[in-house]
Amino acid sequence: MIRFITQRLIQLIPVLFGVTILVFGILHLTPGDPALIMAGESAPEATVNAIRRRLGLDNPLHIQYFDFLKNVLTLDFGTSIRDNIPVSDHISARFFITFELAVISTAFSIFAGLLVGIVSAVWKYSFWDVSLMVITLFGLSMPNFWLGLMLIQWFSINLGWFAPTGWGNPNQMVLPVIALGTAGAAIIARMTRSSMLDVIGQDYIRTARAKGVKERSVIFKHALKNALIPVVTVAGLQFGYFLSGSVLTESVFAINGLGRLIIDSIFARDFPVVQGTVLVLAVMFVTVNFLVDITYKFLNKRVDLN
Template sequence: MFAYLVRRLLEMIPVLLVVSLLVFAFIKLLPGDPARIYAGPDAPIEAVEAARQHLGLNDPLPQQYLHWLGGLVKGDLGVTYRTQQPVTEVIAQGFMPTMWLALAGFAWSVLLGLIIGVISALKRGKWQDWTLMSLAVGGISMPPFWLGLLLIQFVAMPFGLFSVSGFNQPSDIILPAITLGSSVAAVMARFTRSAFLEVAQEDYVRTARAKGLRNRLVTWKHIMRNALIPVITMLGLQFGFLLGGSIVVESVFSWPGLGWLLIESIKTQDQPVIQALVMLFVFEFIVINLLVDLLYAVVNPAIRLRQEPA
């Protein structure tokens, strides 16, 4: 297990290097003058040139990249062009609201998706199955921003039970979490149903039923535990999606998280913040995939995580 973990951590290094190079190149292709943005729209030419020298924009591109990469490794992400605050402080302010939103949306999607998927599988071919799967298809088809607008229009505004802007109290997270997690719940419901029905056809399940074991015991001990193995993979990938997908939801509900910060940074062409956020999202996604692989061994120890010798 330890050797596998070390190998996976080492594999992350070239991936992050390639991503950092692509992000740096993409940022350099964006329109606008970073020195002008940093100095201010009304700054004289002398101030703009001083800002250009201060930011190292006169250096060759390879040198700029290495300087930025070195700061990234040391945790020095520079300062924002608009407020001259350290980028790490700005990101830290939005990190927890985004994490709380992702966790709440994840909990909602897991609870709803597993319940719908299992019930649909147990009622296969019946009206409950058709109804629940039709709702799941509708959930997959509906864009999150549209669901958010519907919840604001028909739930928040008529009854005044929930805030539709900001994060001032715990109840403010309910509508954004439902919006963020509903499409994931729909995907999870269909995936859980398929995995459940596939495992239910295995020989060891038929043997357990032939031995006269209670149906509830067969369902939860033999079917559910093994059906969760592929579901766990999907859970990890979907959590990464929730972190990235929060960008749209945070914009709809003016949620003060990283997604909202990214949108605002793109609007103002705040390049250091954009670079840092993209790298953070990629790093989170890679780490989540690693944790999912490690969780495999907990659910099913028979899965071999170590690399097979050639």
């Protein structure tokens, strides 16, 4: 197991390198001169040059990249152009909010998804199965910002049950989590259902029944652990998807998280902030995938056969 983990950790290194190259590329390889964009079209030549020097843009590209990499490794993402506050301060102020949103949404989608998936699989082709699967289809096809707007319309404006904006108290959390987590829940539900149906048809489930195991144990002990193996991967990917989904959701619900920080910074052409935030999100995504791999391995002892 330890060997497996170190192996995966070593494999992370090239991936992280790739991430830094891509993020670096956003700023430096897109057409147009960032210094000019930052300074504005009509800025005097001297100002543009000053910005260029400050950002190190007058160095050759590979030198710039290594400088960037060196800074990143010391968690220095530069300073915001808008307010001269270090980018890392911007990020750390909002990181937890986005992380919390993604974690709670993932938890919600796993819980709801598993519940729906198991119910559907155990009572397959029943009324409940069919209706739940239709509902998941809706959940899958609704864009999360639109669902967010609808939720605000119904539950905040019409019914007044939940707060329409902000983040912090539970009342504010319900709607964003549903908006963000529904699509994931739907995917997990469908995945769980098909995975459970597959597992329930396996020989070892028949063996369990032939041993006199209670039906509840057959489902939750013998079937679920096997059915979870593919679901874990999907759930892990969901978390990554929620990080990127937070960009829209945070805007709809006016939540002061990383997603909104990216949007605001893009509009303000605050490239160092965009660069730093995207990098942090990307690293989080890679880390989560790494954890998913480990969990997968833990659940499925047969992996090392292949």
